[in-house]
Amino acid sequence: MDNIPKKGARLNSKNGIRSAIKDFFKVAVEKEQFNLVLMPMKVPSQDSYAWMMIKDIELLKDANPIAPIMPVNAANAIKRYTRKGNGSYKIAAIVRPCEIRAIIELVKLNQIKLDTLTLFSYDCVGALPMQDYIANPEKGEVDFNKIVDERTYDSKIVKDTCELCDKCSMPAATDLHFAIDKDEVILIPNSEKGEKIVETLDIETQGITSLLADWSKDMNSIISKRAKARKTEFENVAKIAVGLDNLKDTFANCIGCHNCNSVCPICYCRQCYFDSTANKPNTDFIKIRADKKGALGYPQDKIMFHVGRMAHMSLSCINCGLCSDACPVDIPVAKIFSYTGAQTQEAFDYIAGNSVGDALPMRDYKLEELGELKDLVKSVEAEEGDHE
Numbered sequence: 001m002d003n004i005p006k007k008g009a010r011l012n013s014k015n016g017i018r019s020a021i022k023d024f025f026k027v028a029v030e031k032e033q034f035n036l037v038l039m040p041m042k043v044p045s046q047d048s049y050a051w052m053m054i055k056d057i058e059l060l061k062d063a064n065p066i067a068p069i070m071p072v073n074a075a076n077a078i079k080r081y082t083r084k085g086n087g088s089y090k091i092a093a094i095v096r097p098c099e100i101r102a103i104i105e106l107v108k109l110n111q112i113k114l115d116t117l118t119l120f121s122y123d124c125v126g127a128l129p130m131q132d133y134i135a136n137p138e139k140g141e142v143d144f145n146k147i148v149d150e151r152t153y154d155s156k157i158v159k160d161t162c163e164l165c166d167k168c169s170m171p172a173a174t175d176l177h178f179a180i181d182k183d184e185v186i187l188i189p190n191s192e193k194g195e196k197i198v199e200t201l202d203i204e205t206q207g208i209t210s211l212l213a214d215w216s217k218d219m220n221s222i223i224s225k226r227a228k229a230r231k232t233e234f235e236n237v238a239k240i241a242v243g244l245d246n247l248k249d250t251f252a253n254c255i256g257c258h259n260c261n262s263v264c265p266i267c268y269c270r271q272c273y274f275d276s277t278a279n280k281p282n283t284d285f286i287k288i289r290a291d292k293k294g295a296l297g298y299p300q301d302k303i304m305f306h307v308g309r310m311a312h313m314s315l316s317c318i319n320c321g322l323c324s325d326a327c328p329v330d331i332p333v334a335k336i337f338s339y340t341g342a343q344t345q346e347a348f349d350y351i352a353g354n355s356v357g358d359a360l361p362m363r364d365y366k367l368e369e370l371g372e373l374k375d376l377v378k379s380v381e382a383e384e385g386d387h388e
């Protein structure tokens with residue numbers, strides 16, 4: 001976070017963080033700022049969460065704005081809801097920072113429209129790995145609530161991609177952001193839409209300047225610790241992600257289920273080439289390839305699938321970790337894609353999901369980007385050399 005936010009308002013937090021947030025939405029709907037609120041709610045079996053588009057504000061009591069898990073990236077839900085245009089209802093969505101970043105990338109890729117949508121985010125300690133939560137949901141709730149209440153940003157119980165996330169608080173990317181301070185929730189507006197809502201709801205602003213300064217200082221120190229951990233861990237990830245031989249080893253157990261592809265909010269193609277009939281060769285073709293190698297394994301083209309996905313979406317990977325959650329054979333897919341994403345984004349001086357205003361490189365092609373692409377290839381080749 002480069003600058004201390006200039007505006008903010010204090011929510012009544014005497015009943016805890018989640019109540020403060022839910023009470024805010026209750027009042028906002030009552031005062032007709034929104035018609036619908038998108039928030040996670042537990043499924044009837046109580047062992048997972050689902051996104052709920054809430055119309056009846058009485059149901060807000062059963063929702064959880066800061067859920068312990070992220071079974072589906074909210075960008076995927078919003079993508080579906082706005083695919084045929086926005087409609088006329090005003091929707092508020094409260095989602096994690098990585099989900100905001102995915103939404104921003106999908107806006108640039110013409111997959112999401114923001115016209116009637118107001119985006120809210122919050123300071124995120126991380127999310128629990130799905131498998132850990134499902135194994136014992138009650139324990140998951142208790143453990144997660146503890147790290148939220150104690151503002152523990154270096155907990156080992158969250159997903160490994162969350163531990164390394166240095167974009168855990170991005171007020172500037174949203175219309176409104178819930179900054180979670182030691183004892184209260186501060187609402188930070190960052191757009192005309194957001195400012196109008198704070199003004200209309202007439203929320204307490206006394207003492208906000210010093211509160212925002214203290215919170216920013218605190219959050220900057222958390223972010224810089226995370227950035228350091230990320231840099232160190234990426235040196236380890238490079239050892240399994242750089243070079244064909246390493247990739248072959250890393251993905252040796254891949255069963256070709258393509259779960260990592262289908263849960264990824266950025267993989268938005270309606271028909272993936274690798275699942276299409278064009279990629280279902282007949283036995284003549286198999287024979288030609290087997291002739292060259294002596295034998296042809298199945299699942300085939302495992303590395304091509306992963307490298308193809310990297311080439312398609314690494315500029316927009318937002319480190320949400322869903323691909324690892326979905327992998328049935330425990331391949332650290334998210335770490336590998338986050339690492340690749342970080343390298344690609346750095347080469348283009350681009351931060352995925354930072355702002356709708358930042359142009360997505362290579363979408364609007366510029367001649368000078370050819371030089372950047374060459375630099376990227378050279379740096380990958382150099383790194384390959386280092387790890388040989």
Ligand code: SF4
Pocket residue numbers: 260263264265266267316317318319320321322323324333334337338
């Ligand atoms: S590749 Fe994995 S970590 Fe990156 S956006 Fe897709 S699901 Fe999230």
Ligand code: SF4
Pocket residue numbers: 253254255256257258259260261323326327328329331333
């Ligand atoms: S989810 Fe895991 S096993 Fe399935 S295709 Fe992706 S890496 Fe391979």
